Amino acid sequence: MVDHAVAVIGLGSMxxxxxRSCIRAGLETYGVDINRDALGVLKDAGAAGxxxxxxxxxxxxxxxxxxVINAHQCRTILFDMGLADRLRPGTAVMVSATMAADDISxxxxxxxxxxxxxxxxxxxxxxxxxxxxxMTVMAAGSDDAFSSLAPVLEAVAGKVYRVGSRLGMGAMxxxxxxxxxxxxxxxxxxxxxxxxxxxxxxxVMYEVVTNAAGNSWMFENRMxxxxxxxxxxxxxxxxxxxxxxxxxxxxxxxxxxxYLGSTAYxxxxxxxxxxxxxxxxxxxxxxxxxxxxxxxx
Amino acid sequence: MVDHAVAVIGLGSMxxxxxRSCIRAGLETYGVDINRDALGVLKDAGAAGxxxxxxxxxxxxxxxxxxVINAHQCRTILFDMGLADRLRPGTAVMVSATMAADDISxxxxxxxxxxxxxxxxxxxxxxxxxxxxxMTVMAAGSDDAFSSLAPVLEAVAGKVYRVGSRLGMGAMxxxxxxxxxxxxxxxxxxxxxxxxxxxxxxxVMYEVVTNAAGNSWMFENRMxxxxxxxxxxxxxxxxxxxxxxxxxxxxxxxxxxxYLGSTAYxxxxxxxxxxxxxxxxxxxxxxxxxxxxxxxx
Numbered sequence: 001m002v003d004h005a006v007a008v009i010g011l012g013s014m015x016x017x018x019x020r021s022c023i024r025a026g027l028e029t030y031g032v033d034i035n036r037d038a039l040g041v042l043k044d045a046g047a048a049g050x051x052x053x054x055x056x057x058x059x060x061x062x063x064x065x066x067x068v069i070n071a072h073q074c075r076t077i078l079f080d081m082g083l084a085d086r087l088r089p090g091t092a093v094m095v096s097a098t099m100a101a102d103d104i105s106x107x108x109x110x111x112x113x114x115x116x117x118x119x120x121x122x123x124x125x126x127x128x129x130x131x132x133x134x135m136t137v138m139a140a141g142s143d144d145a146f147s148s149l150a151p152v153l154e155a156v157a158g159k160v161y162r163v164g165s166r167l168g169m170g171a172m173x174x175x176x177x178x179x180x181x182x183x184x185x186x187x188x189x190x191x192x193x194x195x196x197x198x199x200x201x202x203x204v205m206y207e208v209v210t211n212a213a214g215n216s217w218m219f220e221n222r223m224x225x226x227x228x229x230x231x232x233x234x235x236x237x238x239x240x241x242x243x244x245x246x247x248x249x250x251x252x253x254x255x256x257x258x259y260l261g262s263t264a265y266x267x268x269x270x271x272x273x274x275x276x277x278x279x280x281x282x283x284x285x286x287x288x289x290x291x292x293x294x295x296x297x
Numbered sequence: 298m299v300d301h302a303v304a305v306i307g308l309g310s311m312x313x314x315x316x317r318s319c320i321r322a323g324l325e326t327y328g329v330d331i332n333r334d335a336l337g338v339l340k341d342a343g344a345a346g347x348x349x350x351x352x353x354x355x356x357x358x359x360x361x362x363x364x365v366i367n368a369h370q371c372r373t374i375l376f377d378m379g380l381a382d383r384l385r386p387g388t389a390v391m392v393s394a395t396m397a398a399d400d401i402s403x404x405x406x407x408x409x410x411x412x413x414x415x416x417x418x419x420x421x422x423x424x425x426x427x428x429x430x431x432m433t434v435m436a437a438g439s440d441d442a443f444s445s446l447a448p449v450l451e452a453v454a455g456k457v458y459r460v461g462s463r464l465g466m467g468a469m470x471x472x473x474x475x476x477x478x479x480x481x482x483x484x485x486x487x488x489x490x491x492x493x494x495x496x497x498x499x500x501v502m503y504e505v506v507t508n509a510a511g512n513s514w515m516f517e518n519r520m521x522x523x524x525x526x527x528x529x530x531x532x533x534x535x536x537x538x539x540x541x542x543x544x545x546x547x548x549x550x551x552x553x554x555x556y557l558g559s560t561a562y563x564x565x566x567x568x569x570x571x572x573x574x575x576x577x578x579x580x581x582x583x584x585x586x587x588x589x590x591x592x593x594x
Binding site: 169 | 398421422423433435456458460461466469470473474475476477478480481483484485487488490491492494495496497498501502504505506508509510511512513514515516518547548551552553554555556557558560561563564585587
């Protein structure tokens with residue numbers, strides 16, 4: 001047992017993986033979610049405690065990892081539900097939701113006022129990597145924040161990139177990463193839809209691309225769902241509507257021209273608007289008409 | 298020595314690699330180019346013969362591989378310069394230039410009239426893979442075409458995808474592949490330019506992306522040139538102006554909406570229009586103003 005108590009807040013695909021990785025690394029691990037099934041799963045996996053709210057074990061904690069969806073959920077948990085007031089001074093808060101740089105700066109300032117330590121620490125890698133304790137973390141914060149959270153980072157991350165010390169730099173790196181991820185999914189869909197239109201068998205197109213210079217991590221992972229006709233959500237269309245919205249906001253505040261990112265944003269928004277928001281993000285291909293896709297008859 | 302005589306026409310980065318691979322595999326290999334330096338290099342590497350025109354050894358050949366730039370060059374060599382008339386009936390012609398499906402159909406029909414065998418066989422992989430005999434070939438043609446060219450495909454290709462029997466299907470698969478490749482370079486540039494604008498060190502951004510789900514083959518290969526500030530051309534901006542032009546033409550004839558491909562096409566065209574057409578294709582990043590790039594001061 002490592003002498004470090006951590007609570008993972010948000011037990012979705014990434015949070016559950018991170019929490020299991022903490023348990024496996026011997027940390028005293030707590031889990032928080034409003035989904036009781038997720039709490040049961042984590043309890044069975046060896047959590048020291050699980051709860052629907054955060055008050056039950058707040059005072060024991062050395063650190064908190066926030067793996068919720070966005071800045072709004074982080075603020076609700078920390079400030080409206082009162083977690084920030086119950087944590088001991090010096091507790092480290094790792095904020096891993098994808099959010100605007102201004103949001104993490106603001107949250108960081110409010111936590112700093114309560115003498116809490118903050119790490120701006122978005123993550124990437126998907127559910128499988130989270131489960132293996134092999135997430136990629138792109139983090140910004142003080143030396144203190146990195147050293148306080150070292151046992152947790154050790155447990156959950158394969159790679160930790162220290163992108164700077166100013167809060168917001170981690171968020172910005174994640175946002176730019178999501179620009180790439182979102183465009184790669186959208187252009188994968190555009191290419192597969194064009195292949196379908198041209199009468200190229202999709203499994204042939206997939207096989208060629210994944211063995212050639214046109215490949216991307218997202219093409220290989222997500223276009224498999226299109227080949228299989230399986231749109232059960234691993235990560236949803238609406239997540240990219242949110243993330244490419246953040247990319248658009250960031251570009252706007254930088255006065256930066258976002259040629260491809262803005263186009264991909266419209267594509268995901270069109271897919272959501274057509275009723276596919278809760279499907280797998282590869283369902284962005286459904287904005288293309290006049291083609292016959294596997295499983296879509 | 299394998300009992301097969303092949304001429305590789307076009308000794309650029311891909312053609313030279315393919316010709317060397319044929320020599321290494323023991324084929325009787327001839328090389329044709331208007332660049333005398335390239336001819337000297339191939340002669341020294343063990344070619345059975347080299348020439349600036351194609352007539353010298355045409356009658357000895359079992360096969361011809363066309364690794365020139367486009368359909369126009371293929372037609373010039375085959376028909377205007379008269380190679381097609383000098384080849385023995387039954388000689389196999391592997392057409393590996395990137396071109397429209399209609400062009401290879403037309404070239405194939407004209408060669409068929411002369412009782413020549415045709416394979417629609419675009420390639421991918423870059424100079425290093427060509428040199429290693431490890432290109433990816435996406436080919437369409439008759440059984441006869443595949444079996445006649447088997448010794449050559451064996452020598453030059455790591456993977457041969459048989460995408461169909463109708464001439465034009467190989468060309469279309471390559472065009473859709475180039476849609477992905479071109480958008481991946483352009484969005485890589487957009488992301489790196491945005492990082493520069495936001496004050497993120499480019500080597501940090503590169504390192505994070507190449508270890509996360511936002512990676513692509515093109516991002517990893519081409520954005521290294523941006524990090525190094527090195528725009529010496531491996532493959533030029535103007536090649537993607539050409540290839541994304543072919544993608545646009547293909548989409549138009551399919552009445553297919555090309556959201557991202559058309560945007561990337563404008564980005565490369567803008568880079569070419571600003572005088573960067575002969576630089577490495579990663580120089581598409583130079584369309585973004587107000588940022589400070591390595592080597593660009």
